[in-house]
Amino acid sequence: MLSYILRRLAIAIPTLILVSMFIFTLQKILPGDPALALAGEERDAAALEFIREKYKLNDPIYEQYLAWAGGALKGDLGISLRTNQPVTELIGQKLPVTIQLAVMAIIIAFIIGIPMGVLSAVKKGTVFDYIANIVALSGLSIPNFWLGIMLILLVSVNLGWLPASGYVSPFIDPLRSLETMIMPAFVLGTALAATLMRHTRSAMLGVLRADYVRTARSKGLGETVVVIKHAFRNALLPIVTMTALLFGELLAGAVLTEQIFTIPGFGKLIVDAVFTRDYAVVQGVVLCTAVGYLLINLVADIVYFLLNPRMRSVL
Amino acid sequence: MHSDADSNPSPLLAVDNLTLRFSSASGNVVDGVSFSVSPGETLCIVGESGCGKSVTALSLMGLLPMPPAQITAGSAMFDGKDLLRMPRREMAAIRGNRMAMIFQEPMTSLNPAYRIGDQIAEVVLRHRPVTRKQARARALEMLDRVKIPAAVKRLDDYPHQLSGGMRQRVMIAMALANDPALLIADEPTTALDVTIQAQILQLIRTLQEETGTALIMITHDLGVVAEVGDRVAVMYAGRIVEQGSVDDVFIDPQHPYTLGLMSSIPSLSKREGRLTTIPGMVPTVDTMPPGCRFAPRCPFAGAECKAAVPPLTDLSPGHAAACIRAPLEAEAHFDGAVA
Ligand SMILES: Nc1ncnc2c1ncn2[C@@H]1O[C@H](COP(=O)(O)OP(=O)(O)OP(=O)(O)O)[C@@H](O)[C@H]1O
Numbered sequence: 001m002l003s004y005i006l007r008r009l010a011i012a013i014p015t016l017i018l019v020s021m022f023i024f025t026l027q028k029i030l031p032g033d034p035a036l037a038l039a040g041e042e043r044d045a046a047a048l049e050f051i052r053e054k055y056k057l058n059d060p061i062y063e064q065y066l067a068w069a070g071g072a073l074k075g076d077l078g079i080s081l082r083t084n085q086p087v088t089e090l091i092g093q094k095l096p097v098t099i100q101l102a103v104m105a106i107i108i109a110f111i112i113g114i115p116m117g118v119l120s121a122v123k124k125g126t127v128f129d130y131i132a133n134i135v136a137l138s139g140l141s142i143p144n145f146w147l148g149i150m151l152i153l154l155v156s157v158n159l160g161w162l163p164a165s166g167y168v169s170p171f172i173d174p175l176r177s178l179e180t181m182i183m184p185a186f187v188l189g190t191a192l193a194a195t196l197m198r199h200t201r202s203a204m205l206g207v208l209r210a211d212y213v214r215t216a217r218s219k220g221l222g223e224t225v226v227v228i229k230h231a232f233r234n235a236l237l238p239i240v241t242m243t244a245l246l247f248g249e250l251l252a253g254a255v256l257t258e259q260i261f262t263i264p265g266f267g268k269l270i271v272d273a274v275f276t277r278d279y280a281v282v283q284g285v286v287l288c289t290a291v292g293y294l295l296i297n298l299v300a301d302i303v304y305f306l307l308n309p310r311m312r313s314v315l
Numbered sequence: 316m317h318s319d320a321d322s323n324p325s326p327l328l329a330v331d332n333l334t335l336r337f338s339s340a341s342g343n344v345v346d347g348v349s350f351s352v353s354p355g356e357t358l359c360i361v362g363e364s365g366c367g368k369s370v371t372a373l374s375l376m377g378l379l380p381m382p383p384a385q386i387t388a389g390s391a392m393f394d395g396k397d398l399l400r401m402p403r404r405e406m407a408a409i410r411g412n413r414m415a416m417i418f419q420e421p422m423t424s425l426n427p428a429y430r431i432g433d434q435i436a437e438v439v440l441r442h443r444p445v446t447r448k449q450a451r452a453r454a455l456e457m458l459d460r461v462k463i464p465a466a467v468k469r470l471d472d473y474p475h476q477l478s479g480g481m482r483q484r485v486m487i488a489m490a491l492a493n494d495p496a497l498l499i500a501d502e503p504t505t506a507l508d509v510t511i512q513a514q515i516l517q518l519i520r521t522l523q524e525e526t527g528t529a530l531i532m533i534t535h536d537l538g539v540v541a542e543v544g545d546r547v548a549v550m551y552a553g554r555i556v557e558q559g560s561v562d563d564v565f566i567d568p569q570h571p572y573t574l575g576l577m578s579s580i581p582s583l584s585k586r587e588g589r590l591t592t593i594p595g596m597v598p599t600v601d602t603m604p605p606g607c608r609f610a611p612r613c614p615f616a617g618a619e620c621k622a623a624v625p626p627l628t629d630l631s632p633g634h635a636a637a638c639i640r641a642p643l644e645a646e647a648h649f650d651g652a653v654a
Pocket residue numbers: 337339344362363364365366367368369370371383419502535600
């Protein structure tokens with residue numbers, strides 16, 4: 001088990017290095033002079049040169065990269081060109097907000113998507129299955145922003161039940177935090193639930209046809225035991241893989257959702273940084289995302305490993 | 316309709332006129348099948364691939380997916396109750412308990428996620444008032460009985476750690492764990508290596524003698540019939556065309572299809588020698604000929620064969636065939652020539 005994790009980590013490291021080189025280079029190639037962006041109104045040559053020197057923008061690109069990567073290893077991702085705050089500090093502030101949103105959204109997605117997927121597979125071809133699929137399809141085709149805005153209009157503006165925006169840390173006021181987060185988490189969660197439901201359904205349809213499910217029935221087991229213990233247990237493997245792949249969708253959805261509900265999270269940080277050409281922040285954020293992606297996949301691999309007896313004995 | 320109630324005064328299972336179809340096809344996949352099994356007896360059902368053997372067995376176990384399958388007629392009395400009209404709960408109480416089944420596909424019939432000991436214990440726990448510990452002890456006992464070496468260690472193995480033959484032994488252990496009165500074995504050796512086939516067959520026979528369970532052995536292999544069967548039912552295109560004691564049917568086959576099978580008995584050493592030497596093709600469900608379904612391949616066929624379905628008729632006590640020409644002349648043999 002440990003050797004397996006170590007091996008996965010060993011693959012993760014070169015991946016991270018490649019990703020970091022890629023984003024770093026890409027930024028340098030892209031048009032737009034950060035010095036110009038920083039200088040603002042003052043466009044005289046001396047001021048620009050001063051800025052370039054200060055931020056080492058004149059050094060060869062590999063030196064810039066090494067300096068940045070070296071810092072990153074020590075937890076120093078540079079200084080935001082815009083706010084003058086250390087990038088790590090910015091990320092440290094914004095990341096927990098997004099993690100909270102993401103975790104709540106995933107929980108909502110699981111609670112809705114998995115039982116719906118299991119049920120519609122078991123009741124394949126029935127009215128329930130059709131309705132569930134129509135709901136899921138609508139969930140996929142209704143844009144997040146539209147659902148978000150409608151919810152704000154209905155729940156916040158008309159009914160006044162929940163705040164339309166803002167953020168409170170759960171460590172300060174858990175209840176209030178839940179109140180501010182539940183709507184965005186719902187918007188994000190239902191979109192994921194639709195995907196999750198469709199994948200759970202197809203995974204379940206596959207295992208329900210399996211010979212061992214027939215064997216389970218031949219033992220006289222009740223239908224619930226057959227579906228949950230014998231079928232769903234095996235459908236979990238593809239579902240876990242799927243969930244890890246949802247990470248990208250989750251992040252993209254979070255960026256959008258945070259914009260709609262004006263939540264000061266990671267997504268907002270990314271958007272602001274890109275618009276203001278705040279290179280250090282963009283690099284830090286992308287690196288952080290890549291690490292997150294690799295971590296999620298590692299966790300998914302470990303869960304997969306724990307769920308699959310075949311893997312356990314191979315290693 | 317023929318009924319062999321007289322040859323079996325108190326059968327354990329009496330199937331009468333079982334008829335079923337799939338919604339995807341127009342014809343009956345199983346058409347008026349009747350047979351019975353006495354306690355402790357072995358009935359072999361033999362026939363070519365696709366003739367409806369598995370479907371028949373699955374319908375008795377209540378394991379046919381319905382829809383698409385649909386039982387349109389017939390009854391199957393077991394322990395005095397009709398299996399085909401039994402509420403789901405009642406059926407589930409019998410399955411794995413009074414009646415059990417082993418399948419054609421040992422590689423995929425065990426759940427890959429659970430240890431084999433637990434999978435055997437599960438069926439014991441389901442039907443008997445025992446503790447987990449007792450169920451596990453029973454699982455161990457059963458692994459011993461099916462001659463799995465080092466059973467104690469194997470108890471915690473996962474299916475993928477076992478060979479096909481070993482997995483089929485586990486399936487047998489599971490099926491017999493609650494001492495069923497009837498065991499249905501659907502081509503239990505077809506998927507296995509030849510040497511393993513003989514071992515598994517031998518094992519089933521030994522266990523049957525020890526436990527006194529009745530056995531329905533489904534096979535496409537007359538060699539298997541000769542080895543394990545008391546009685547045999549020959550199936551062709553969803554119908555039973557000949558039925559009788561193994562001796563009667565082997566010594567004096569009365570249906571042209573049975574004759575054809577005899578002349579193409581595959582030797583046990585050659586699995587590829589499946590029953591393919593009768594010229595022509597098995598009709599598909601959608602292209603069933605009227606009257607005798609064997610007529611297109613039958614060297615004795617005449618116009619009257621297509622007029623009506625020949626009923627399964629007793630020729631001697633306990634020996635019946637569904638052919639208008641039966642009893643065949645002593646000289647009749649299958650020369651493979653189709654007019
Ligand atoms: N789920 C299904 N839907 C439609 N047709 C089916 C289904 N299952 C079986 N059939 C059809 O029923 C017929 C009988 O199939 P069955 O599996 O009983 O054959 P078999 O005698 O067991 O053959 P084999 O020796 O290959 O196992 C076949 O023609 C098959 O195509």
